[in-house]
Amino acid sequence: MEPRRLIYLLMIIAVAAPVMFGLSQAPSRLVSAERMYSVVDTVEVKPGEVALVWLDFGPNTVAENEPQAVVLLEHLFRRRIPVLLLSQYQQAEGFLRRIPQEIAERLEREMVGQTWRYGEAWVNAGFKPGGAIFIQSLVNAADIPKFLGRDVSGMPISNFPAFASIGGVERVKIVGEITGLVGVFDSIVQFFQKNGYRPTLVHGCTSITIPEAYIFLDSGQLKGLLEGIAGAAWYSEVIKKHFPLSDNSKLLVTNTALSAAHIMIIALIFAGNVVAFVSRSRRSRG
Amino acid sequence: MNGFEHATPGVLFLVILAMVLLFRELHRIQSGYQHFIRRIPGIDALESAVGRCAEQGRPVMFTTALTDVGPVLFACLGVLQALAKKVARYKLKLVVPQYSPETMAVVEDSLRAAYHDAGRGSSFDPQSLVFLSSEQFAFASGYMGLMHREKPGAACLFGVFAAESLVLAEAGQQVGARQVAASVSPEQVAFFICTCDYTLIGEELFGASAYMSREPVQVATLAAQDRFKVMMCSVIVWGVACSTIASLWPSLRILMPHDVLSADWLAWRAWIP
Amino acid sequence: MDTVSIGQVDIRRRVTRIATFLGGAYFFFYFVSPQSVIEHWGIQEAHEPISNGFIVIGTMAIGLGIINILSTHGSKVIFKRKGWQYSVALLLGFLAIVVTTASQWLESLRVSERVQSVQVLGDFAQRIIEDDQIVSGRREGVVKSMSPAGALPPLSARISALVHYSELQVRQIHADVARWRITPNTSQAQHELLNELEQASREVEGATVTLRHLSSASLGSADEGALQDLSRKAGKLASAFSLVMRKNASSTLSQRMYDLLYNGLFNHLGSAMFALLGVYIAAAAYRAFRIRSVESALMMIAALIVMLGQISFGKHLYSELPAIRQWLLEVPNSAAFRAIRLGAGVAGLMLAIRMWLSIESTSFSSRSK
Numbered sequence: 001m002e003p004r005r006l007i008y009l010l011m012i013i014a015v016a017a018p019v020m021f022g023l024s025q026a027p028s029r030l031v032s033a034e035r036m037y038s039v040v041d042t043v044e045v046k047p048g049e050v051a052l053v054w055l056d057f058g059p060n061t062v063a064e065n066e067p068q069a070v071v072l073l074e075h076l077f078r079r080r081i082p083v084l085l086l087s088q089y090q091q092a093e094g095f096l097r098r099i100p101q102e103i104a105e106r107l108e109r110e111m112v113g114q115t116w117r118y119g120e121a122w123v124n125a126g127f128k129p130g131g132a133i134f135i136q137s138l139v140n141a142a143d144i145p146k147f148l149g150r151d152v153s154g155m156p157i158s159n160f161p162a163f164a165s166i167g168g169v170e171r172v173k174i175v176g177e178i179t180g181l182v183g184v185f186d187s188i189v190q191f192f193q194k195n196g197y198r199p200t201l202v203h204g205c206t207s208i209t210i211p212e213a214y215i216f217l218d219s220g221q222l223k224g225l226l227e228g229i230a231g232a233a234w235y236s237e238v239i240k241k242h243f244p245l246s247d248n249s250k251l252l253v254t255n256t257a258l259s260a261a262h263i264m265i266i267a268l269i270f271a272g273n274v275v276a277f278v279s280r281s282r283r284s285r286g
Numbered sequence: 287m288n289g290f291e292h293a294t295p296g297v298l299f300l301v302i303l304a305m306v307l308l309f310r311e312l313h314r315i316q317s318g319y320q321h322f323i324r325r326i327p328g329i330d331a332l333e334s335a336v337g338r339c340a341e342q343g344r345p346v347m348f349t350t351a352l353t354d355v356g357p358v359l360f361a362c363l364g365v366l367q368a369l370a371k372k373v374a375r376y377k378l379k380l381v382v383p384q385y386s387p388e389t390m391a392v393v394e395d396s397l398r399a400a401y402h403d404a405g406r407g408s409s410f411d412p413q414s415l416v417f418l419s420s421e422q423f424a425f426a427s428g429y430m431g432l433m434h435r436e437k438p439g440a441a442c443l444f445g446v447f448a449a450e451s452l453v454l455a456e457a458g459q460q461v462g463a464r465q466v467a468a469s470v471s472p473e474q475v476a477f478f479i480c481t482c483d484y485t486l487i488g489e490e491l492f493g494a495s496a497y498m499s500r501e502p503v504q505v506a507t508l509a510a511q512d513r514f515k516v517m518m519c520s521v522i523v524w525g526v527a528c529s530t531i532a533s534l535w536p537s538l539r540i541l542m543p544h545d546v547l548s549a550d551w552l553a554w555r556a557w558i559p
Numbered sequence: 560m561d562t563v564s565i566g567q568v569d570i571r572r573r574v575t576r577i578a579t580f581l582g583g584a585y586f587f588f589y590f591v592s593p594q595s596v597i598e599h600w601g602i603q604e605a606h607e608p609i610s611n612g613f614i615v616i617g618t619m620a621i622g623l624g625i626i627n628i629l630s631t632h633g634s635k636v637i638f639k640r641k642g643w644q645y646s647v648a649l650l651l652g653f654l655a656i657v658v659t660t661a662s663q664w665l666e667s668l669r670v671s672e673r674v675q676s677v678q679v680l681g682d683f684a685q686r687i688i689e690d691d692q693i694v695s696g697r698r699e700g701v702v703k704s705m706s707p708a709g710a711l712p713p714l715s716a717r718i719s720a721l722v723h724y725s726e727l728q729v730r731q732i733h734a735d736v737a738r739w740r741i742t743p744n745t746s747q748a749q750h751e752l753l754n755e756l757e758q759a760s761r762e763v764e765g766a767t768v769t770l771r772h773l774s775s776a777s778l779g780s781a782d783e784g785a786l787q788d789l790s791r792k793a794g795k796l797a798s799a800f801s802l803v804m805r806k807n808a809s810s811t812l813s814q815r816m817y818d819l820l821y822n823g824l825f826n827h828l829g830s831a832m833f834a835l836l837g838v839y840i841a842a843a844a845y846r847a848f849r850i851r852s853v854e855s856a857l858m859m860i861a862a863l864i865v866m867l868g869q870i871s872f873g874k875h876l877y878s879e880l881p882a883i884r885q886w887l888l889e890v891p892n893s894a895a896f897r898a899i900r901l902g903a904g905v906a907g908l909m910l911a912i913r914m915w916l917s918i919e920s921t922s923f924s925s926r927s928k
Contacts, residue, residue, distance in 0.1 A: 008842070025871045027871055028873060028881055031885055059828075059829030060832070061833065063833070119798055133613065136610075153671065154672075155798065181473075206449070217889075259870035259872060262866050266863065272849070301587075304908055356907075357907045357908075357914060361906070390627065391623060417627035417631070421829070453832070453836065456842070459843075491906075507913060550593065551593045
């Protein structure tokens with residue numbers, strides 16, 4: 001068998017085994033995720049104030065970004081912070097509908113008697129084109145619900161009491177951006193601010209963009225960061241510590257599969273170097 | 287006062303400075319000044335790869351991937367034009383897969399001009415531009431298929447890339463193409479280094495265009511960039527020195543570059559006597 | 560030596576350059592000017608329509624891709640060139656998604672219109688209150704509700720129209736609810752939503768009955784209270800109705816087809832393509848990560864630390880590995896990335912200035928074709 005095909009097979013086995021057998025390990029402690037939890041947990045949000053969360057991902061990065069969106073929204077829902085969801089990536093439309101609904105149903109099963117209703121816990125403003133221009137206009141809007149207009153089903157956002165009195169951007173206490181490379185993270189960092197106002201900005205990124213996101217975390221522009229699936233896994237563990245009935249078993253299995261893949265790649269790098277060293281020695285001898 | 291923190295007199299000053307530098311360098315280059323551009327091995331390798339394609343009778347592939355109309359695209363077009371002139375002279379087939387309809391129009395115009403400049407205007411084939419998809423991985427799978435069908439001898443990946451970069455480069459590896467990649471997205475550089483023969487990092491993409499064509503405007507832009515960067519480095523050194531002194535002697539009043547650049551209009555008015 | 564050619568340029572190119580300069584100048588001026596200047600010159604109100612205009616111009620290019628697909632693959636099919644079967648598959652898939660998306664969009668438009676027809680009830684009540692307050696001098700503003708003749712209809716006529724419209728909507732909703740209740744496969748959750756909708760419509764019905772007896776020429780505080788009550792209850796009715804409509808829309812044929820094509824095919828195909836990266840990076844790592852020099856050894860060590868520090872296995876190897884990983888990402892990595900971003904940013908700025916001022920090299924400038 002060609003080495004390339006053998007490598008593919010080994011990688012598939014490494015990733016599939018934990019998923020098929022339900023193997024899960026405790027995730028590694030990631031300081032940035034822990035920091036994000038404490039930031040989101042301690043931000044003071046008064047009545048009428050909201051969180052604004054962008055879900056800028058599509059099917060390509062759903063494996064990494066969806067768990068991040070789930071843990072962030074779950075935390076916001078548990079804190080009863082109203083969430084205004086939107087996206088500037090058209091392929092996120094399905095996720096904007098499905099993810100908060102699933103979280104709400106799961107929380108209602110966990111905490112019988114409590115409800116998380118659309119229009120109270122969250123509103124889906126849908127896809128908004130325009131990139132940086134949209135964000136600049138949003139920040140300058142005196143009345144955000146009026147600026148955003150209607151939700152995806154045509155209801156004016158100002159019809160929902162929890163969101164009607166937001167007013168300007170100063171009442172947005174938490175801003176979250178969950179994306180790979182297609183989102184508007186750079187524009188949010190640059191434009192989502194005013195004199196005397198900076199939101200608590202948190203970000204969920206794919207593993208590829210972790211090094212770049214660290215620039216903003218280090219400079220303080222970003223208050224919290226979820227580093228791929230590993231970040232989401234550790235965040236879910238911290239949630240579980242505070243809410244023991246929270247279920248993160250599926251996420252831990254995914255994270256374990258990721259760990260297995262990492263180990264396989266390290267082994268392959270080692271094997272590649274050994275093979276190269278042996279053939280180099282043979283050539284120099286021969 | 288409301289406003290964006292970036293919309294300060296300092297930002298305006300920096301932009302005006304950039305413009306002044308650009309015009310100054312344009313004037314110097316046009317007066318005969320020769321600006322030194324260091325060798326970029328990737329570009330030299332590209333030129334030899336085109337020769338290899340001519341020997342083997344294989345096409346050349348050039349993609350701008352996810353680049354939208356903007357400065358990065360224009361930098362890529364500089365390289366594409368220089369490459370297209372060579373390809374036209376050698377009468378090779380050039381395949382240019384496209385991601386965005388808007389860039390396609392610009393790229394077509396640019397290619398047509400390049401073929402015309404090479405004296406082969408009639409051999410330009412509009413079908414060489416293939417619109418694949420505006421969806422990232424649909425584009426990547428289309429590119430892979432194109433790569434395996436056309437089997438180019440050389441592939442250039444210039445522009446803005448996201449996660450599909452590895453898929454594109456690996457496809458080229460599989461058909462044995464000589465690959466040169468240039469990305470302004472630093473996180474993709476790691477993937478290109480693993481899979482491509484040569485990788486241009488960061489602003490080398492912008493320099494490549496000037497390196498290949500040696501056109502005065504492009505060389506002047508490169509020179510102005512370099513001078514602006516030197517000035518920025520000086521500001522960084524000034525800032526580090528000020529911060530160090532301020533931390534050692536907190537009672538000293540020092541003018542920090544951050545304070546100057548981020549001060550708003552009112553603060554600047556207060557400073558002017 | 561080549562010089563920048565600004566000799567004889569045609570009209571089209573001149574217009575393009577002027578438009579480019581004006582567009583760039585506007586956004587740059589808007590960006591650097593303080594808010595007080597922007598408000599003083601009245602630019603703030605115009606900014607949103609101008610921005611929307613630019614967005615619309617950008618989306619006009621969507622047709623270019625479609626034209627290219629149809630011409631390239633259409634000609635392949637017509638002239639039976641090599642690989643024409645794949646072009647047929649592409650065109651059929653394209654047609655399927657266009658038809659499905661169009662019908663799903665029309666369905667969602669219909670839902671939106673229906674929801675808005677209920678929503679407008681509350682808006683109407685609110686508008687009557689506001690207009691009466693403006694007319695009686697209790698509120699500043701301009702009356703918006705003018706008939707074609709130019710005069711505001713009498714209050715009694717408006718209240719009568721409101722009552723009539725409210726009764727019509729409530730009757731329609733009752734009929735819809737009755738129809739939905741007997742639809743097979745209605746889930747328990749849907750029944751609960753229908754109960755809430757019925758409750759809300761009964762409340763609106765009650766508020767409407769109160770208004771039937773209003774006949775005065777102007778509104779007293781009790782009358783305003785009744786209208787406010789109707790407005791509030793109508794808002795609740797619209798919310799409940801919207802929830803039910805959304806739930807129902809998710810089970811229509813067009814939505815199910817769209818879900819099949821989008822969630823079932825497109826999403827999963829995209830995920831599968833992305834999953835290729837996992838195996839490709841392994842193959843690339845095996846092939847390319849060789850320790851040949853001191854620098855490559857350093858790179859290898861850094862890569863191992865970052866990879867092992869991220870997984871649970873790493874902390875079993877060495878407990879401080881995650882902390883070392885954190886330091887590597889925060890310090891050397893940030894420094895390198897900032898340097899690359901600064902360089903690319905400066906280069907982008909210079910090129911952007913060139914584009915704005917249309918400083919083109921001879922490669923891009925005008926020539927006869």
